[in-house]
Amino acid sequence: MIFDVLIIGGGVSGMQCALVLGSGLHKPFAKDKKVGIILHQRASHLQNALFNNVLGLPSGTLGSKILESGKKQLTDNYSSVSQIEKEKVISIVDHQGVYRVRTNKNEYKSTVVVLALNYSKPFSIQGLEDYVMPHQKANLNKDRIQLKNENHFIKKGLYVCGTLAGCRSQFAIAAGSGASVATDILTLWNDGNHVKIHDKI
Numbered sequence: 001m002i003f004d005v006l007i008i009g010g011g012v013s014g015m016q017c018a019l020v021l022g023s024g025l026h027k028p029f030a031k032d033k034k035v036g037i038i039l040h041q042r043a044s045h046l047q048n049a050l051f052n053n054v055l056g057l058p059s060g061t062l063g064s065k066i067l068e069s070g071k072k073q074l075t076d077n078y079s080s081v082s083q084i085e086k087e088k089v090i091s092i093v094d095h096q097g098v099y100r101v102r103t104n105k106n107e108y109k110s111t112v113v114v115l116a117l118n119y120s121k122p123f124s125i126q127g128l129e130d131y132v133m134p135h136q137k138a139n140l141n142k143d144r145i146q147l148k149n150e151n152h153f154i155k156k157g158l159y160v161c162g163t164l165a166g167c168r169s170q171f172a173i174a175a176g177s178g179a180s181v182a183t184d185i186l187t188l189w190n191d192g193n194h195v196k197i198h199d200k201i
């Protein structure tokens, strides 16, 4: 299958990006767009986290629960977003304007790729080595990394969000970064006219 957008990483920024993109798929400019997310979650920082300081999350919410409830929220509300589970991305190659994303099990093609991995080392995806740099907003002793980008944009069709984009590691910041990339992509599809997706009572 060829995707219009393929999000890589099923943690905070990746799932938030998928939710906002999914919520925009009913718009005329997004008609027939195919969005997918590679929901590898084993390496997510959510696995061991516990939250008391995130607006809207009940105190004591476990990150491991959000990994599950996030997938369900995506399925229940935006089932047209393809969820690809239990696959890890190995390489990404730009082939004449289309990205070839190889996992340990399959190969996918996508016009736009959103990298939503986190800032942990080692960064093992082949094809992106030139963009890796030391993280600019993390403790130097922790030796974190980010990808070179300008406001989440790396190059045509390639975006990064969350801690890998250089954000500080806070749930709300990572989520906002994923939402920001989603609205950038929706805006692109809407010929540069700015897009936000709101539901109303």
Ligand SMILES: Cc1cc2nc3c(=O)[nH]c(=O)nc-3n(C[C@H](O)[C@H](O)[C@H](O)COP(=O)(O)OP(=O)(O)OC[C@H]3O[C@@H](n4cnc5c(N)ncnc54)[C@H](O)[C@@H]3O)c2cc1C
Pocket: 008, 009, 010, 011, 012, 013, 014, 038, 039, 040, 041, 042, 043, 044, 045, 046, 048, 049, 050, 051, 052, 053, 054, 063, 087, 088, 089, 090, 116, 117, 118, 119, 125, 161, 162, 163, 164, 168, 169, 170, 171, 172, 174
């Ligand atoms: C112990 C702990 C406690 C925390 N407590 C708080 C807190 O109280 N308040 C707060 O605001 N923040 C807290 N945080 C920070 C918060 O969890 C992170 O800021 C947030 O998870 C970062 O989101 P992210 O999308 O950048 O990365 P992640 O949520 O880690 O998501 C990255 C995703 O990429 C996937 N991935 C990695 N490699 C590949 C690959 N090759 N192919 C496909 N997928 C891949 C991972 O499996 C994961 O699903 C805590 C973090 C930790 C570790």
